Amino acid sequence: GPSTATDEAVKQLLEAGMNVARLNFSHGTHEFHAAMIDRIRRCSKALNKPVAILQDLQGPKLRVGDLPDEGVQLLDGSTVYLYVVGETEPQKQPGKEYLPLLVPNLAKAVVPGRKILMDDGNVELQVTDIVEDTVVAKVIHGGKITSHKGVNLPGTNLGIPGFTAKDHDDLVFGLSQDIDCLAVSFVEKASDIAFVRQAIQEINPQKSNLPIIAKLERPEAIKNLHEIMHEADGVMVARGDLAVETSPST
Numbered sequence: 001g002p003s004t005a006t007d008e009a010v011k012q013l014l015e016a017g018m019n020v021a022r023l024n025f026s027h028g029t030h031e032f033h034a035a036m037i038d039r040i041r042r043c044s045k046a047l048n049k050p051v052a053i054l055q056d057l058q059g060p061k062l063r064v065g066d067l068p069d070e071g072v073q074l075l076d077g078s079t080v081y082l083y084v085v086g087e088t089e090p091q092k093q094p095g096k097e098y099l100p101l102l103v104p105n106l107a108k109a110v111v112p113g114r115k116i117l118m119d120d121g122n123v124e125l126q127v128t129d130i131v132e133d134t135v136v137a138k139v140i141h142g143g144k145i146t147s148h149k150g151v152n153l154p155g156t157n158l159g160i161p162g163f164t165a166k167d168h169d170d171l172v173f174g175l176s177q178d179i180d181c182l183a184v185s186f187v188e189k190a191s192d193i194a195f196v197r198q199a200i201q202e203i204n205p206q207k208s209n210l211p212i213i214a215k216l217e218r219p220e221a222i223k224n225l226h227e228i229m230h231e232a233d234g235v236m237v238a239r240g241d242l243a244v245e246t247s248p249s250t
Contacts, residue, residue, distance in 0.1 A: 001027065005036060010043040014051060021051050022183070025170045026058040037177050052180035054213070057167045059185025060160050062151040064118060065100030071146035072099065074123060074139045082106065082116070082125075082135040090134045103151055107133045109158045117152040118145055121244040154219070154245045162186045163196055171196075175204045181211040183236060188220040190231035217241035 001024065004010060013021075021040045023033050037053055044051045065085045074080060080097045083090050084106050092098055107130050110116070116125040116137060123145060125137035163184070174182065184196050193212055201208045214221070214232040218241070221228060229235060 005032075005039070007039060007043055010039055011047060014043060014047050014049045019049075019051055020054050020181075022054045022056050024056050025167075025174075026056075026061065030170075030173045033173070034177060037179075053177070054181050054183055055170070055174040055179045056183040056215075057170055057185055058164070059162055059167065059215075060158075060164055061102070062153070062158075063102045064145055064147060064149045064151060065102055067100075067145065067147045071144045072097065073144050074125075074142040076139055076142045078139045078142070079128070080125065080137050080139060082137060083133060088133040090132075099145070101151060103153070103158065104160050105158045107135050109156050110135055110153065114156055115140075115154050117154065117244055119143065119149040120240065121152065150241075152241065152244045162188065162192050163199065168199060171199060172203055175200065175207050175210075179210070181213060181233075183213040183215055184232075185215045185238070186217050186241075187214040187228060187232075188218055189224045190227040193228065193231040217245070219246050222246070 004013065010021075021036075023036060025033070040051060040053065074097070078097065080099055081090060082099050082101055084104065085100045085102055087107075090098065110127045110130065112127050112129060114127045116127065116135075117123065118125070122141070123139070123143045124141040126140050127135055127137050129136040171182070182196070182200075184193060187193060193214055196212060197208070200210055211233040213234045213236050214228050215236045215238045216222065216225070216228075217238040222242075225235075
């Protein structure tokens with residue numbers, strides 16, 4: 001990231017033993033990543049220390065939409081009305097709290113009783129009702145929510161693809177930069193890896209043997225771990241999202 005976007009910083013990492021440089025495509029432009037790849041390879045050559053370039057695809061990101069700069073304070077026991085940006089917006093009534101979300105198919109996927117977590121699980125809601133395209137929820141554990149905080153829905157299948165149009169564009173770029181390995185986010189089953197392998201084959205057949213790392217971020221991935229490990233070249237435990245979506249007992 002920006003904090004290591006200098007030759008000096010990259011050389012320090014290499015001297016400390018870094019042998020894989022992970023580029024997070026949830027952030028940064030292609031121009032930024034191209035410059036980082038060039039910097040890493042130059043520094044690697046200068047120090048004679050080999051390093052692999054790992055492209056980490058973003059995957060589907062579920063987030064809170066745009067809120068006022070000061071954010072919104074959700075109080076324990078209060079009711080909040082959730083709607084999806086770009087879908088039917090509710091007729092807002094005075095005195096009620098509404099939150100815009102970037103979560104496709106939300107109202108169709110959740111059912112009363114399901115949890116909705118925000119801000120790495122710091123805020124917990126429980127669905128109480130669905131009214132057309134609006135989800136009504138009770139605040140179980142409140143807190144301050146600001147724009148673009150992450151949203152997790154344990155046990156809910158939104159039915160959205162794990163490999164997005166942005167991922168495809170980023171993969172085209174990554175292959176053009178001759179990346180050494182690829183990390184796929186929010187893998188749930190072996191076919192998610194097979195789908196990405198097919199995309200690589202179609203984009204650049206010469207890279208069809210590119211090593212693919214499956215990121216374990218959802219409970220479904222743990223249930224299907226054996227088949228995922230058979231299809232992927234390795235797995236990465238993404239402890240942040242996985243911890244939010246599972247309990248210590250599981």
